[in-house]
Amino acid sequence: MDLRRLRYFVAVAEARSVGKAAERLRMAQPPLSVQIRKLEAEVGAPLFRRGTRGMDLTEAGQALLVRASEALALAADGIEAARAVASGRRGRLSVGYMFVLANAILPRLIPELRRSVPGVDLDFAELSASTREARVLDRTVTVALCMPAINHPEIQVARIGAQRFMLAMPTNSPLARLSSVPMARLHGRPLIALPHPDHGPASSAVVPLLRRHQVVMPIASRVETVHSAMSLVLADEGLAILPACAQLGAPRGIVFRPLRDATDSLDIAVCWRRDSHSPLIRTFLKCAEKVVAAL
Amino acid sequence: MDLRRLRYFVAVAEARSVGKAAERLRMAQPPLSVQIRKLEAEVGAPLFRRGTRGMDLTEAGQALLVRASEALALAADGIEAARAVASGRRGRLSVGYMFVLANAILPRLIPELRRSVPGVDLDFAELSASTREARVLDRTVTVALCMPAINHPEIQVARIGAQRFMLAMPTNSPLARLSSVPMARLHGRPLIALPHPDHGPASSAVVPLLRRHQVVMPIASRVETVHSAMSLVLADEGLAILPACAQLGAPRGIVFRPLRDATDSLDIAVCWRRDSHSPLIRTFLKCAEKVVAAL
DNA sequence: CCATTGGCATACCGAAAACGTATGGGTTGG
DNA sequence: CCAACCCATACGTTTTCGGTATGCCAATGG
Structure with missing residues (x-):
């Protein structure tokens, strides 16, 4: 069955007249009359009682009307919903x-x-x-x-931005007394390394930075998350070089200091x-x- | 928008492929492809992502799918409901x-x-x-x-049937001792009259019966309902001539007796x-x- | 009692939409 | 590099729809 037929049917049912409905649908009366009869043929039963003063729904017609109206509304709503999602007014963003x-x-x-x-x-x-x-x-x-x-x-x-690397260390570390830490002071100290996702798990995100300053830091531990890195720093297992924003999630007992002369950052x-x-x-x-x- | 388009759309979405859907719809692939693109043009946004291994719904398409499926089901259910009502399997009977x-x-x-x-x-x-x-x-x-x-x-x-007239009277009426009452015994006794709907409120349903037996009963009261007639009989205001089935609703204190030689009945x-x-x-x-x- | 009016149904024709066949183009897999 | 697969496009044919003209019936009014 066709949605147009149902639309016509609803129009005729509401206008209680083929002529009136045709006017509202901006079409001629005869084709509308034909469509209604085709719908009746499809159902296999009359949907209207034809009187001398217009058309009146039969019981079967009334049963169809409620569902046809809902179906029309749902179809229109479906189109509208698709448009809304496509335009970004509605939808889901994960x-x-x-x-x-x-x-x-x-x-x-x-x-x-x-x-x-x-x-x-x-x-x-x-x-x-x-x-x-x-x-x-x-x-x-x-x-x-x-x-x-x-x-x-x-x-x-x-x-959309970048964060400079900072040195994370325990509060009682001697380096914590400096307002910024020269790169050279890191030489020889143990490093808690976070891998750079592009360079494999055995590397560290700060390898280029250290190499450029000719600083060598033995890798004390390899961790996957910033959580873990800070836990190990707190346990005095070594120092971590982390993006500045990690400060906000840092526990008590850890301080961050900028690295003097190192403008390296992470995007x-x-x-x-x-x-x-x-x-x-x-x-x-x-x-x-x-x-x-x-x- | 057209219900056929929605049906096609649902088929393609479920088959995740134009070709497969066309096969299931028993039509060729190109026209189905065209219909899908027309629907997308109507919505104003793509409903599928075309991959090399078939089609996949976009977010907008998913939003449409749920509503289109419901609309299709509702339309089909509407037709079915109309048929059910027309055939008498469902509906309302008052x-x-x-x-x-x-x-x-x-x-x-x-x-x-x-x-x-x-x-x-x-x-x-x-x-x-x-x-x-x-x-x-x-x-x-x-x-x-x-x-x-x-x-x-x-x-x-x-x-579909008929009920003979019977005489309704108080239990203590002398006529109640007879197993059936001859018409002649009614002569002169007061009647509680129920009007016959075809003969106006001033008449009584039993006029022809009385006239045929040349019995005259003065009309003591005119009532509209069998309830009232029996109430007045109970109050000893007169006798009532009622169809046999009225017995079943009669209060204590009223007895019914057949009228001998009177086979008159009410349909x-x-x-x-x-x-x-x-x-x-x-x-x-x-x-x-x-x-x-x-x- | 006949004419007129209002409303739906039918007939026919032109226009639009859909379907099928043939074919193109892009990607995958051997 | 060729074959297979799948969707898109083009074009001719067929179906369906909408418009105009007209018929039929009942109710209304002079």
Whole structure:
């Protein structure tokens, strides 16, 4: 059966007249009359009682009317919903983030997002360094807040900021008395190493920085998360070189100091699948840029 | 928008492929492809991501899919419901009845009806002699159980039985000692008169009976309902000549006796609008005939 | 009693939409 | 590099729809 027929049927039922309904539908009366009879033929029973003063629904017609009206409304709503999702007024945005950024960014990003896209269902998921790429590729998250960016041909990256590296150490460390730490003072001290996702688990994100300053730090431990790095620093297992934003999640007993003469930084990036064309991605990007710029 | 497009869309979404969907829809692939693109043009956004291994819904497509499926189901259900109503498998049957018949017929008729048409909503309404015709004409009731039948050109009547007249009197009346009362014994006694609906309120349903036996009964009171007639009989205001079935609703203190040599009876009839073609009417008629035959 | 009016149904024709066949283009896999 | 697969485009044919003209029936009014 055809939705047009149902639309015509509802119009005739409401106007209680073929002629009146035809006028409202901006069409001639005869073809409308034909369509109604075709619908009746399809049902196999009369839907109207033809009187001398118009048409009146039969019981069968009344049963059809309620459902046909609902079906029409649902179909129209479906089209509208699809448009709303395509335009970004409604839908779902699943945001992945890495824990380092959580404390610095999420508290200001989330309200900003809710204000920008009030009709959208937001959901947030923490990503680990080892699975973040897969979560973007399989669309578990629509966008990912990463540090550093994901490097993959199918994934689009937008750099929205950077965080300088800082030295993290126990409060009672002698270096903590300096307002900034010269690179040379790190030489020979044990390092708690975080791997750079692009360089394999055996490397460290700060290898280029150390090499450039000809500083050698023996690797005391390898950890996967900033959590772990700070735990080991607190246990006096070594020093960690972490992006500045990690400060906000640091426990008591750890202090951060800038590295003098080292302007190296780690990018903050928004990453998403190249073939995701949701307008929500651009909106998210705007919000994230705004929040990061105000850091 | 067209329901066919939505049907095609759902098929493609479920098959995740134009070709597969076309096969299931028993049509060629190209026209289906065209219809999908037309739907996308109507929405104004792509509904599928075209991959090399088939099609995959976009977020907008997912939003449309749920509503389109519901709309399709509702439309199909609407057609089916109309057919069910037209065939009498479902619907509503509003039964009007006159109180005289209630006690004798309804207790057996209602279960019989519920068994015959389990999907039908039944409702019952007592009719008064003065309004029963209007209730049938304005379709407040679909059928009416009447005694006697309604007489109106627009109303169809099926006689399903008859009830003999009996004499109703107080238990302590001298006539109550007879097992049947000769007509002559009524001569001169006061009558509680019920009007015959076809003969105006000033007449009585038993005028022809009395006249044929050359019996004259002064009219003590005129009442509208069998209730009232029996109340007045109980108050010793006079005698009433009532159809046999009225016995079942009679209060203590009233006895009924047959009238010797008087075979007059009042018809029990089912009445409905001539232009009501609901199959439920015929079903109702069958049930009512069966119940009345077993009286 | 006949004419007129109002409303739906039918007939026919032109226009639009959909379907099928043939074919192109891009990607995957051997 | 060729074959297979899948979707998109092009074009001719067929179906269906909408418009105009007209018929039929009942109710209304002079």
